[in-house]
Amino acid sequence: MKWFFLQWFLVFSFYSVGILPAVAQEIGQSLDSLEVRPSLVNPRLSLPTQLTQVHVISPGEYFAPPLVADIPDDRFGDMVRMGRNIFVNTGVYAERYAGNGLNCSSCHLQEGRKPHGIPLWAAYGRYPMYRHKTRTVVTLEERIQDCFIYSMDGIAPTLDAPEMKALVTYTKWLSKGAPVGVDLPGRGLPNVSRTQDLDPKRGKIVYETHCELCHGKDGKGKKHINGEGYMFPPLWGRDSYNKGSGLQRVRTLAKFIKGNMPLGASFSLSNQESLDVAIYIWLQERPRNPKMSWAMDFFFPNIVR
Amino acid sequence: MEPGSNIKRSLVTDLSNISGWVIVSAVLIALFFIVFQLVSPFSSVASLEVHRLAGKQLALGGRADIPACASCHGLQGQGNEKTAIPRLAGLHPDYIKKQLEDYARSPLKTRAAVEPIARDYIKTPRTYGDLTVFTPGIRQHSSMNKLARMLSAEDRHNLAVYYSELTFVAAPKAYDFETLERGEDLALRGKPEYGLPACDSCHGPRGQGFGAIFPPLVGQPVAYIIAQINHWQTGKRDNDHLALMRNVADQLTDGDKVNVAAYYDNLSYSVNRE
Secondary structure, X not given: OHHHHHHHHHHHHHHHHOHHHHHHHHHHOOOOOOEEEEOOOOOOOOOHHHOOOOOOOOHHHOOOOOOHHHOOOOHHHHHHHHHHHHHHOHHHHOOOOOOOOOOHHHHOHHHHOOOOOOOHHHHHHHOOEEEOOOOEEEOHHHHHHHHHHHHOOOOOOOOOOHHHHHXXXXXXXXXXXXXXXXXXXXXXXXXXXXXXXXXXXXXXXXXXXXHHHHHOOOOOOEEOOOOOOEEEOOOOOOOOOXXXXXXHOHHHHHHHHHHHOOOOOOOOOXXXXXXXXXXXXXXXXXXXXXXXXXXXXXXXXXXXO | XXXXXXXXXXXXXXXXXXXXXXXXXXXXXXXXXXXXXXXXXXXXXXXXXXXXXXXXXXXXXXXXXXXXXXXXXXXXXXXEOOOOEOOOOOOOHHHHHHHHHHHHOOOOOOOOEEOOOOOOOOOEEXXXXXXXXXXXXXXXXXXXXXXXHOOOHHHHHHHHHHHHOXXXXXXXXXXXXXXXXXXXXXXXXXXXXXXXXXOHHHHOHHHOOEOOOEOOOOOOOHHHHHHHHHHHHXXXXXXXXXXXXXXXXXXXXXXXHHHHHHHHHOOOOEEOOO
């Protein structure tokens, strides 16, 4: 008995020092060689049957929003600046309405300017519009309220709240010169065709290959160095969008991923990869839909709206 | 029953006796745990100091055939603006280590290892037919390639520890208003219609760097930043994750490089300053 405890004491004391194995690992690592392995994701360019469409960037085709430096120096310009502040730093400038760690610009990429990244300039001229989700005609303000309720998992600002006015003003300024009532190129998200063949296991591999670097192994994103707000937004967990939001629909999320992710390499994932990783993300934990009861959320956590 | 046999039996089978031993031993183990938890941070600090001093010796004094790092990178690791030599002070240690490894790696002498299951996916995948090649990446430089091959793994670790703990205070330089305005637009918003993300979306707010993967842009010489983007474009540098920087560099014009480097050169920045 005595020797048994002595043995474990030695083992534990060695590991509780902690530095010895760590240093050995640090110093012992050698140069890794070129690694060639069979691909676990579907091959892209092997057989003619598996050829995929390659997206061609044609910058001239998209609407060009005005520069931030050109915001006018008057009361209107102040409202635009406030709207932009709320848009890129929602947790600070609209603290009383934001419920999670996301900003507006987490989904409306590059301050609402990126084509195929839900740009604001393409949306402004289309509202008021009929929305299938609510089965009514909604105005831009009502749509922004839904963003706060679902995607921001927070509280909807009233129609006359200064934050709401600022956001609408910013949207209006950003779409200066855009035609009204027209589907502009780069509007919303790119199309991803339906498929019945979704596999979260393949999606996990795609996640680890392409997403984990920034969004983290646990999908909880990464915070800024000073601990305030997120550098890379969380994809699931308490600080992410809730189950009532648009990105909780698998195909919508796949569209977003295909058109925008990884950052700087839009349209690099195929439809199948986007859908696989979308259903992998769909299966994770996130805040409940506020329009659904606690009991429903507990017993049917992933019920489709 | 004799009294002696009774005592013997109680020694063997009495549970209270054994549980007493267990309790005493558990308390002892817990005590040692607490003691070592108190001691271990100090000892790790001490070992870090050993690595730092070894790195300092190599960086400032060099070795037999290795010239001192400080002869080019500066005594404070601050880099050199005129010769496009980067600042090393205050960079993430893992970043410094990775760059030295990539400098040391010979693109001609790599060994191919075929594995049925991929271990880490973080490297740049390049798909050829039904094979995905995860290249470790290389950096080509006339003198750094030779120097990095002379360093051992321990040397790289020591240098990384030493340089990551150095103090650096940037001296912001003045530029004309238009350059800064365009540089800021690129740094904060990128070029959305070209699919180019903002620099700050990965390199952190004000280009201060984020973790071991995304190095700081602020505080680096302008000439170094422009030279590196040129290297990404020509393929002399190839050690990014997920081909992120290669995609970004492909979208940058010569004017963009100058503007954005000037924007970061204009920002105030300090690291490791008490």
